[in-house]
Amino acid sequence: MQIFLFVISCLFVLTTYAEKKESFSGIAKVDGKVVYIENHQVTFDDNGNVLEAETIYTDLQGKILGILKSDFRESLSLPAHVFLDERTKGKYGVRRRSGKIEMFNQDNNEAEETKMITNKEDLKRVQIGCQGFNYFLKSEIENIIKDKSLPVLFMVPGDLSTYQFVLEFMREGPNQIFEFKIKIENWLLRVFAPEFEFKYDRKIHRIIWYKGLSNLKNENGKNQSVEIDYKF
Numbered sequence: 001m002q003i004f005l006f007v008i009s010c011l012f013v014l015t016t017y018a019e020k021k022e023s024f025s026g027i028a029k030v031d032g033k034v035v036y037i038e039n040h041q042v043t044f045d046d047n048g049n050v051l052e053a054e055t056i057y058t059d060l061q062g063k064i065l066g067i068l069k070s071d072f073r074e075s076l077s078l079p080a081h082v083f084l085d086e087r088t089k090g091k092y093g094v095r096r097r098s099g100k101i102e103m104f105n106q107d108n109n110e111a112e113e114t115k116m117i118t119n120k121e122d123l124k125r126v127q128i129g130c131q132g133f134n135y136f137l138k139s140e141i142e143n144i145i146k147d148k149s150l151p152v153l154f155m156v157p158g159d160l161s162t163y164q165f166v167l168e169f170m171r172e173g174p175n176q177i178f179e180f181k182i183k184i185e186n187w188l189l190r191v192f193a194p195e196f197e198f199k200y201d202r203k204i205h206r207i208i209w210y211k212g213l214s215n216l217k218n219e220n221g222k223n224q225s226v227e228i229d230y231k232f
Contacts, residue, residue: 020044024206028214028226035226036065036216050076050135057216066216070130077136078127078155083215092158094129101127103157115160122153122162128182129155130215133198137180138205145169145178154182156194156213158223163194176202182212194225206232 026038037060042053050072057066070081074096082093092105101117117123128136137144144150150167163184170179182196196212210228218224 020046024230024232026210026228026230028216028228030224030226034060035218035224036060038228053079053131055131055215068130068215072132072135075127075132076139077132077152078129079132081130083158085217088221094155094157103155103160103162105158105160113160117153117162122164125151125153125164127155128152128165128167129157134207137200137207141178141200141202141205144180151185152182154196156223158217165196173199177208178202194223204232206230208232 020043022040022042022044024040026040027034028036028038037058039056039058040053041055043051045051052072053068053070055068055070056064057068058064064086066083066085066087068081068083070079072079074080078094078101080093080095082091082095084091088108090105090107093103095102095104102114103117104112104114106112117127126136140150144167148169152165152167154163154165155161156163164186165182166185168181168183170181172178178200180198180200184195194213196210198207198211199209200206201208208230210226210230212225214224214226216224
């Protein structure tokens, strides 16, 4: 009887641990052609709060192109993260030093470049980067829909760049699919700045489609825009 209870106890612990993990995938396309696959694994605490995530980017043959590791403990919208390009061994990301936000980028074997976020107007905004959209939306979806828009600061650490964007709620489609767009505030710069669109499924509280700048650069080392369908 004691052995039986011990086995049941172990199974319960294993089940509880398994419930803290979530895996899903994304299929990225350029002009309708699949260019890479994303495989995500996310870890949550006992209360369902996201702790960390790892995303592995592969080509269609399964070769690893890049690895992204994120830590959400200090921020949902802008997790500390590092992206490693397995092709060039270059890396970039965001970290915090003494409570300050620092972007960093290192191309190949060159010296690391950094940039601190110090502008007071930027610091007043919600800072967005990496995979922060999904979990930030989950916690703030009702307020964003009610207010229709939200000023955000979007980070592109690979270029050590920031953009003052507006997150806009566009419409509610069938089956509780909400559509959003993120565009730069300064209309003179809209021709040159990236723009993002995504669809959020309110039933499962996940972004299910995204169009915009990719974390993974193309084969020539340039930023690329992709469309990604997420499968849960």
